[in-house]
Amino acid sequence: DQQVKQNSPSLSVQEGRISILNCDYTNSMFDYFLWYKKYPAEGPTFLISISSIKDKNEDGRFTVFLNKSAKHLSLHIVPSQPGDSAVYFCAASAGNNDMRFGAGTRLTVKP
C-alpha cells in the first residue's frame, strides 16, 4: 500500500504568491521526512527535511510543517518564483534509510 500520499497531482500558483504542497502518510513509525524537487530528465534533488521531534523547519523561502497527530506534512514556498516550477516529491523514512516516496505534485508558477 502507499504509505506516503500526495493527493494533488498538480498545483498552479501566481508568481509572488505562496505555494503549499501537501503530503499525508500512514505509518506512525516514520521519524524523518524529506522534500525533493525534480526537473525533467533529472533525478530528484534534496530540498528540505524535518525530524519528527520538530513541527517546523525553515530554509529561506522554503518551510516544512509537520503535524504528527494528523500524519500530515506540507511544504510552503513563499514567495513562489517561476524557477520553482518542478515536480515535488515528499518522502518519509523510519530510521533505517528505507525511504517511501509520494507520487509527486507538479507545481507551475506563472509569471
Add this chain to the structure above:
Amino acid sequence: GAVVSQHPSWVICKSGTSVKIECRSLDFQATTMFWYRQFPKQSLMLMATSNEGSKATYEQGVEKDKFLINHASLTLSTLTVTSAHPEDSSFYICSASRGLPETQYFGPGTRLLVL
C-alpha cells in the same frame, strides 16, 4: 494501488561479485522504469531510464557495462551491478511510471554494501 517493490532490501557482497536488484510494479503496468542512486546530501542521481522491451537509456557518466538493466516485462526491471567494488556501495532506488509524464512511484530502495 500503484505499489512498487524492490528485492532485496539489503545486500552485502564481496568485491568482484555481481549483484542483481529487482524492481516490480505490483498492481500496474509500468511503461517506463527509472533507476536512481542516492549520494551524500540525499539527492538521487538518475542512472538510467528503461522502457519495456527496449534497451535502457543511460545517463552520462554511468557505465552501461557495469550497471546492466533489463526491462523484460511491464512489471519487472532488474539492475545488475557487475563485478561490484566498494565504491559501488550505495542506496539504489527504482521508480515506475505508467505513462503519466510526471507521476513516478518509487520502490523502497536497496542498500548495497560491497566489502
